[in-house]
Amino acid sequence: MPSFDAIARTFESATRTISLAGRTVLPVDTNPVPAEWEHITKIDPEEAKKLPLLFPLYLQHTGALEVGGSKDVTGQNTEETLELVSGRPRPAIQEPSGVRQVTERTREQADYFAVPQVLNGDTEAIVGTLGSGIEYLREELGPEYLDDKLPIPLGEGLERRVVSLFSAWTLQEAVFEAYIIMNLDSAAAREASVTEDDLLSPQEAKQRAMVAETVFESEIVYLEYSGTFGGEEAVEILEDVSDALSWSRLWYGGGLDSRENVEAVLEAGADAVVVGNVFHEIADEEADLCADAVEALSADATHGDIESWLSDECDVAETSAAEYLSTIPSLSNPTARAREYLVSTIEAALALEALRSELDGEVTSEAELATALDRRDELPGGIELSNVLGDDEQSFPRDLVAGLLAEDLDLDAEALPVEHISVA
Known part of the structure; x- marks a missing residue:
């Protein structure tokens, strides 16, 4: 009679064989990263990177939200950013650049957990960072999670095994992003110690991608130019890498702010584009626009008044709002949509200012603010916002307004982390 160990080994071998068949032979797609994600919006938790006031209007057109960055990112600002964007209105992916950005709360908030691997960086970038992450899961986050969830201690031996299971399960549930970083003048390159000698030719990139798919089983291969468009070089790399991959998704990120560039990388073989900087630039621009509008327009300005004022103030086609929306292939008229969203944002900013003035000195507590909002x-x-959010998110517009007013009126209140919103 076979031993329990032998049965377990046979079961694991059979499971492994089925998994390999699903990836290579069977006409099924077993990659957990949805194939329909053609456009990903990268959201940086860094304090300086703000969100547009009515950000769900823009994010309704993307496939998923990837929360992470290479500079000044902490567990706290990651939690805050995920609290704002997760499920509003798209699924959120947490992509940590450091192990302590992963907390029990972020694991609950994010729909996906992405582990970056740098294929052309130093050993620390692909092995050391992952090793320190596993150590953190086993020695800190895992025990803290058990202490929080279990009513009684398990005992040292059993607890160690359960924590090992927790760590293995967390990584098993994660998706792995195998990065090829090609812009030396970027925080990502500095973090991964990518130098001139580490830049890859199309053939070398293809070979690294094949290792990522076959050996590392990376769900995503990510060609990263980080803030700069890779142009013809990126197209050549994408064409070679795309031909080599059969299961992993191929993503491109870097300098995308036009329909032309997006179409070029998608035609070269990318499964999805990742757009980041220009999304945060919407927030920077709208903060200035809204401040000017509050000075120039009355609280009862009509929709037409605001449209006319906006046309005088800027060329909408040249705004970051139009540039971001132009990166979404399914959107036919990004400039018209940008005008619509900017006008709605200015309307909201004017109404917020009027409401703040009305309540200033009239409400002194969270309860009084709640009562005042309930009357409206x-x-x-x-x-x-309600038009683009699901049924389970219909309280968000009220929570957002309450948070912004509580911050502005200096009230002690439990509120959304509105310091990440561009318009105060």
Whole structure:
């Protein structure tokens, strides 16, 4: 009679064989990263990187939200960013650049957990960082999780095995992003110690990608130019890498702010584009626009008044709003949509300012603010946001307005982390 160990080994071998068949032979797609994600929005938790006031309007057009960055990212600001964006209105991926950015709360908030691997960096970038991450899961996050969830101690031996299971399960549930970093003048390159000697030719990139798919089983191969468009060089690499991959998704990120560049990398073989900087630039621009609008327009300005004022103030086609929306292949008229969203944002900002002035000195507590908001039939931005959010997120417009007003009126209140929103 076979031993329990032998049965377990046979079962694991059979499971492994089925998994390999699903990836290579069978006409099924077993990659957990959805194939329909053609556009990903990268959201940086760094304090300086703000979100547009009515950010769900823009994010309704993307496939998923990837939360992470290479500079000034902490567990706290990652939690805050995920609290704002997760599920509003798209699934969120946490992509940590450091182990302590992963907390029990971020694991609950994010729909996906992505582990970066740098294929052309130093040993620390692909092995050391992952090793320190496993150590953190086993020695800190895992025990803290058990202490929080279990009513009684398990005992040292059993607890160690359960923590090992927790760590293995966390990594098993994760998706791995195998990066090829090609812009030396970027935080990502500095973090991974990518030098001139580490830049890859198309053939070398193809070979690294094959290792990522076959040996590392990376769900994503990510060609990263980080803030700079890779142009013809990126197209050549994507063409070679795309031909070599059969299971891993191929993503491109870097300098995407036009329909032309997006179409070039998708035609070269990328499964999805990742757009980041220009999304945060929307927030920077709208903060200035809204401040000017509050000075120039009255609180009862009509929709037409605001459209006319906006046309005088800027060329909408040249705004970051239009540039971001132009990177979404399914959107036919990004400039018209940008104008619509900017006008809605200015309307909301004017209404917020009027409401703040009305309540200033009248409310002194969170309870009084809640009562004042409950009396109103319509809140700033409420209709626009409610139209793009799911049924389980219909409280978000009110929570956002309450958070912004509590911050502005200096009230002690439990609120959303509105310091990450561009318009205060």
